[in-house]
Amino acid sequence: MTFDAAVVRKDFPIFETETRGKRLVYLDSANTSQKPRQVLDRITQFYETENANVHRAVYELSEKATAAYEGARAACARFIGAPAPRSVVFTRGTTESINLIRFTWARQNVREGDEILITEMEHHSNLIPWQLFVQETGSILRHLPIDDDGRLRTDLLEEYVTEKTKLVSLSLMSNVLGTINPVRTIADAAHAVGAKVLVDAAQAAPHLRFDVNDLDADFLAYSSHKMCGPTGAGVLWGREELLEEMPPFHGGGEMIREVWADRATWNEIPYKFEAGTPNLAQAVGMGAAVDYLEGLGMEAVREHELELTRYALERLESIGATIYGPRELHDRGGVVSFNVEGVHPHDMSTIVDQEGVCIRAGHHCAQPLMRRLGVPATARASFYIYNTPEDVDVLIEAVEKSKGWFA
């Protein structure tokens, strides 16, 4: 049971605009997604009928705002199978969620000589926080290698997950290779040595159905803007008992209980981690995005994207493009990185833009992975619910054109 992408496309006002005088072929959803009317309307409705600060005030408007905000939290918890809304902390996005763990749980639990394990395919957002952390604490950062197909070398787990490992932080789906990682296998290995597992679900949440219990994750981060929601919102989910134990991150209003001049006590979770006025309307919009995606059905989303990916891989290979990442579709999402002999990806991106095609060119916030792949940059097309096979056709034609220029 899938949906008609041409119909879904009508929910997204941006497709009523043109780019460079051409039909907009947006193939950069792994970077940020477009937003359906339903989400935009919900945000406007919030500001027009419910806007007030939450939790703190007694009047009806503030109660409405609080109900909307907490309702969004419940939706974001449900979406990832989290047992309780209180285990969901609202952040600005995945990057902030990961940094929050760096400044709280990790500071409390990872010491000099301890190891943090990430992978060779991580986004800078799941790499730089740990580089900084190990520099600050004298702990050690290790990288689980990938094979030439762009899959994690789980055969090396025994070597990389050791008694010293305190945290394994990895993406559920790669933003460059499209690989869907065997998080459960890795979590089992991590838990066997008492390490915790942080899952970067920035790419997975928009496209896959998953459940924090099945993954056996300890923390999980995802962003609103990549899944039809507004910018400026994201989630850090954590096991309740871990969140309870963690020190606060930012200090400020709302995260406190009692305050004296020189000390304070903390509010209960998740509020302990939400200092200051939260990103209210953005959280509400993220909740609406969850509702929208659940309305389509995440299985249907996945199926639709698999079809597009199959078609895109086939057509790209037929024009001789080099593909980075798994060629088979199993455990692979709708992100396709590629290069075409003789055309630098930046040139390609500029040229296909003339045909209305938005693709990304560059290092995709994964410079070490680019080095591993032996290329300075790649082009990348990524698919979402509003893309159609026609979009792939336009892409291929545009890529052919760019080849023509350099022929």
Added chain:
Amino acid sequence: MTFDAAVVRKDFPIFETETRGKRLVYLDSANTSQKPRQVLDRITQFYETENANVHRAVYELSEKATAAYEGARAACARFIGAPAPRSVVFTRGTTESINLIRFTWARQNVREGDEILITEMEHHSNLIPWQLFVQETGSILRHLPIDDDGRLRTDLLEEYVTEKTKLVSLSLMSNVLGTINPVRTIADAAHAVGAKVLVDAAQAAPHLRFDVNDLDADFLAYSSHKMCGPTGAGVLWGREELLEEMPPFHGGGEMIREVWADRATWNEIPYKFEAGTPNLAQAVGMGAAVDYLEGLGMEAVREHELELTRYALERLESIGATIYGPRELHDRGGVVSFNVEGVHPHDMSTIVDQEGVCIRAGHHCAQPLMRRLGVPATARASFYIYNTPEDVDVLIEAVEKSKGWFA
């Protein structure tokens, strides 16, 4: 030259709604402000015609998004007289801005035994970060006292600003007392001993015209949501040379320049401090809020609020309310904290809500100040551009009614 608040009110869709079946009398703008159509439309327009990630992609849509985002930065810089847009870092709000300084500049520059000076009237957002900081570093937190009128004891500056003082962090305007603090005087004292000055302008930015050069501030923080802009956006302004020297805060995409597996170099300011996908639409909305306020004129805003404050103080005193904070209008903003004998502020707030009046009751995120004032809580009415003298009349009537219930 002021404006007609009844006309301004029409810009704000929320005033087309009722609360508890009554005309909405919103007197909690110090908590969060309502939003004009102009700002909401700009946000929607962004999502509908310019939405893409910024800086990273080559195609036209991303260029539009980048132009919108950087245009907002320029507006937010201009609004506070900042010499260069690159000295403006976008954050979630004032609380995050202050915590950013705690985790970067302060860690680099404030050591064991050094002193940080705040004041007795600070919001928790400018108190808790420093409590946490001094606990982490062995430095010392001091509080400049206020007098019984709710003004800072600048006569004690010599005692409180010493050779040990490294940072003075204070609000330009109090969210409880309405006091506008003599920041320049304090900055001069701080600079004389080589300390830096961080200004919490959360309450000032929506209501006052000021200029970072005149204040001679080193850092300044303000929030979008209190000044007609969306939630989820704020600014940290800093002197360029200080921002250049500071280590980064969050690690992630966009804040880097070159990345290897074990190390990285940083992007130029302000991007060094903007890890991950920024709150794009919120920054753009904040820029639109700046444009909206500048359209009204900040002098006119101030004049309008002074008139309402004068009238409110007069009427509240006439019904025997106790006022906290300066009674005279000089150096005083449109925030009026008060209590009425025999009526707990929480009861009052619930009762006046029945009449459509939204006021705040509680500690206003300033528990130590409540102790200084000798009360567990106060009621607070705060005014903005859409409030009219009629709103004050409804408030007074509703307060009288609550008194009646408890008579």
Added chain:
Amino acid sequence: MVRVSLEDLYKEVILDHYRTPRNKGRLDPHDVLLERNNPLCGDEIELFLKFEGDDLQGISFDGKGCSISLASTSMMTEKVQGLSLEDARQVTESIKRMMAGEEEGDMNELGDLVSLKGVVKYPVRIKCALLGWNTLLEGLEEGKPAST
């Protein structure tokens, strides 16, 4: 569902107990003294409990705060005084479920206390109404364990 207007809630239930609190002041001797507060509104109470075997023989409170927190606590002391610890616990749980909107509130079990339900419409005030009850629940923990 009974619809109580705010005015009725205050005038007919809250104000009576607020103005004339029952069991107010120190209880001596006592077995348990708990100080708890609700920092949001600055409500503070002290609760004194005296046990006699499995029964809550004596209860009193002191404190300051809004009318809802003080009236609710006053009503509570009237209700639970003399009950067995187990019964006091059950009443408390019933009140908490009623305030959470999970239960209508049983007139037979709760009597007058059912009128506190009017507070459910004002979610922020529920914490005020429950301050005394939550403190009692803690205090009962320290009493003799009910039938084990």
Added chain:
Amino acid sequence: MVRVSLEDLYKEVILDHYRTPRNKGRLDPHDVLLERNNPLCGDEIELFLKFEGDDLQGISFDGKGCSISLASTSMMTEKVQGLSLEDARQVTESIKRMMAGEEEGDMNELGDLVSLKGVVKYPVRIKCALLGWNTLLEGLEEGKPAST
């Protein structure tokens, strides 16, 4: 303003230099060697400079990257070779102003280079077009000071 289509820009200007770069390869001996890159696209260049008194006697480059960065650098070497350091600096500043949209670009001064202006319409690519020029500016700093 001359409107150059992207296709014209590429086909008439960029591709020629991209396919047949001028002054490519190591220059020996040299006074200055600078390696610079544009991490966003992975462009990397090495720039070799040789001074003779106040003149830029020799210049060559090596590197890899997109066509705009390589072509722009190739055109640059043609333009500045043999100029005085001061003139080279001035040409570079003119190009930078032109790419910042501050100036139209003077045909007499810049010649062919004016066609690079087509890149202004593609803001992200401006960094590519300027990589060589910015590196040159740094390199000139290390040369003999121009008239002081």
